[in-house]
Amino acid sequence: MLDANITAQLSAYLEKLQQPIELIASLDDSSAAAEIRELIGEIAALNSKISVRFDGKNARKPSFAIARVGEAPRVSFAGIPLGHEFTSLILALLQTGGHPPRVDDATIATIKGIQGSFEFTTYISLSCHNCPDVVQALNLLSVLNPNIRHEMVDGALYQAEVTERQIMAVPTILLNGLPFGQGRMSLEEIIAKIDTGSSARQAEEISTKAPFDVLIVGGGPAGSSAAVYAARKGIRTGIVAERFGGQVLDTMGIENFISVKQTEGPKLVAALESHVREYEVDIMNLQRAEKIAASDTASGNLIEIQLANGATLKSRSVIISTGARWREMNVPGEQEYRGRGVAYCPHCDGPLFKGKRVAVIGGGNSGVEAAIDLAGIVAHVTLLEFGDTLRADAVLQKKLRSLSNVSIITNAQTTEVLGDGKKVNGLAYNDRISGDAQHVELEGIFVQIGLLPNTDWLKGTLDLSPRGEIEVDSHGRTSMPGVFAAGDATTTPFKQIIIAMGEGAKASLSAFDYLIRDGK
Structure with missing residues (x-):
C-alpha cells in the first residue's frame, strides 16, 4: 500500500519511538478492512517496537487503534488515514510511542491537569485540509491525558452514520456524543473549551504584560510580515490574534505567491509562524480585540487594546491587520442550515x-x-x-x-x-x-x-470606508495617531496574500518611523 519512498521516510520516523506500541484492529470482510490490515502490517514490519493485534472490540468496523503495550487504546482511526491524514497517523504513532510533541511545557502541563471524562469523535474527509489540525490536536490530548479518548471517522467510509447524524460539514466534532465544534480548531481552542478556567488565567497573564513598542492586531500574512519587520528593528513586538494565520488557513491552493509555484494555506501559515517565532515576538493567539483607545499614562501616550476576555494591552504604536471573512448571503434559512447543507x-x-x-x-x-x-x-x-x-x-x-x-x-x-x-x-x-x-x-x-473586512470593532474610533474598510494613506497611517493598518481590512486595493505581506512590511516601517519621530 505504501510506496518505497514513503516506506523509507516512515521507517526513519519510527526510529524515534521510545517505547513499544501496538496496533489493535477491529475488522470486517470489507475491502477497506483488507486495506487497513495491509497498512498496519506494513507499518509493524518497519520497527520491532510495533506489534499488531486483530482482536479489537471497536463497534466501528473497519478501524484500528494505537496504544502503548499494556494500556487501553485512546487514539483510534475508523478509516484509512492516508491523504491529508497521513501526517496524523505518523504523529499518533510517534507520540503514543513516547516521542515528545512540539508543544511547550506549559501547554503539556495544562493538558495533563484537565479533569473529567472526554470521549471525542471527529468526522472528516480525506480531502479536507482543515481536518488534520483537529485530528492531531485531539490525538495529542488523548496521548497526554488518560481521561481523554479520540476517534477519527472517515465520513466517506461511514456514509450511513454520517447520514443518520446529518453531518454535512467537516470536520465535525462530537464530545460524549453531543456536538462540540465544527470547522478548523487548534489545540489551544480545544483546551480553552474544555478547561473552563483557562480564559480567566490568560486574561490575568495578558493584563500584566509591559507596554509594547509595536502591537499587531491580527496574525495573517500582513500581521506576520509586520511582526518580522518590527522585531528586526530590535523593538518590543507583540501579536494578538483571534486565529493566527487568519483566512489563509482556509485557502487550499495558492499558485500566485511569487517564487513558490504551488502551496497550501496551512503550509504557508506554518511557515509564517515559524518565521515570526525566529524573533522575540510575543504571540497571543485566540484573543479577540474589542476596542481601541488612546490613553495618557505615566509612561506617556499609549494606545490600549481591550480584549474580549477582559484583558487590556498597551503599546506605543499599533498595526491593525485583522483581515476579512467570507461574505454571507444574509437570506432566510442561511444561518439555520449552516453546517446542514x-x-x-x-x-x-x-x-x-x-x-x-x-x-x-x-x-x-x-x-x-x-x-x-x-x-x-x-x-x-x-x-x-x-x-x-x-x-x-x-x-x-x-x-x-x-x-x-x-x-x-x-x-x-x-x-x-x-x-x-x-x-x-x-x-x-x-x-x-x-x-x-x-x-x-x-x-x-x-x-x-466575496469578503467582508473584520472591522466592526473599530466603528466610531477609526475612519472607515462605506464598505467598512480602514482608510489608510500611502504609509499605512489611519485616522488615529500611532495606529497603522495593513492587509485585507484596509482600503488598499486587490486582496492578495503577497500584497498583504508588502503592506504589512510598509506599515511596520511606518510605525518604526513614527516611534523615532513622534512617539513619546
Missing part, C-alpha cells in the same frame, strides 16, 4: 455531497473554481450569479462551460435557503430580468460571494 469550503465539505445536487452562489474566480471542483464529485452543480455575466477569468469560464453536469444561471438573486427543518432541500431565487420567483431542488449550497 450551507457550506463555505468546497474542498473540505464537497466529498460529503457525493452524488447529490448542489448550488454555488457567486460567479467570480472563487465561485467558478468551486463549481469546477464540485462537478467532479457531485451529481449536478447549479451556479448562480447575481450579475448578467460571470466575473471569473476566461480560462476558468471555458473549463466550467465544458462540464456536462453544470448549469449556469445569471441575473439570479438568492432569496431563501429552504429545508425540512433538519437539512437543506432547496433554494429560492428571483430572476432579476423577469421578476419571477424560481426554485431549485438540491441538497447543498456553497457560498462564494
